[in-house]
Amino acid sequence: MISQRMAEDAAGETGILRPIFEPGDALLFDDVFLHKTGSDPDMPNCRYAIENWFFGGSGFPQEYAPIAV
Numbered sequence: 241m242i243s244q245r246m247a248e249d250a251a252g253e254t255g256i257l258r259p260i261f262e263p264g265d266a267l268l269f270d271d272v273f274l275h276k277t278g279s280d281p282d283m284p285n286c287r288y289a290i291e292n293w294f295f296g297g298s299g300f301p302q303e304y305a306p307i308a309v
Contacts, residue, residue, distance in 0.1 A: 247274060 247256060258278050259267065269275060279287075300306060 242274060247276075250274065 251257075259265075261267075295301065
């Protein structure tokens with residue numbers, strides 16, 4: 241687990257960024273991208289997301305069944 245302080249230290253002078261999304265926007269990241277779901281009182285509606293995992297053929301987890309080969 242990464243603490244808030246550790247994330248702030250890693251962000252350095254740039255600081256932690258929080259993108260503002262519009263309908264239809266997407267963000268792609270890999271397994272080393274530090275992220276956290278953000279929310280605040282100005283966000284009264286439900287948030288929905290679609291999560292996709294992409295693997296190369298040689299690295300596909302054996303416990304999952306691919307939908308395409």
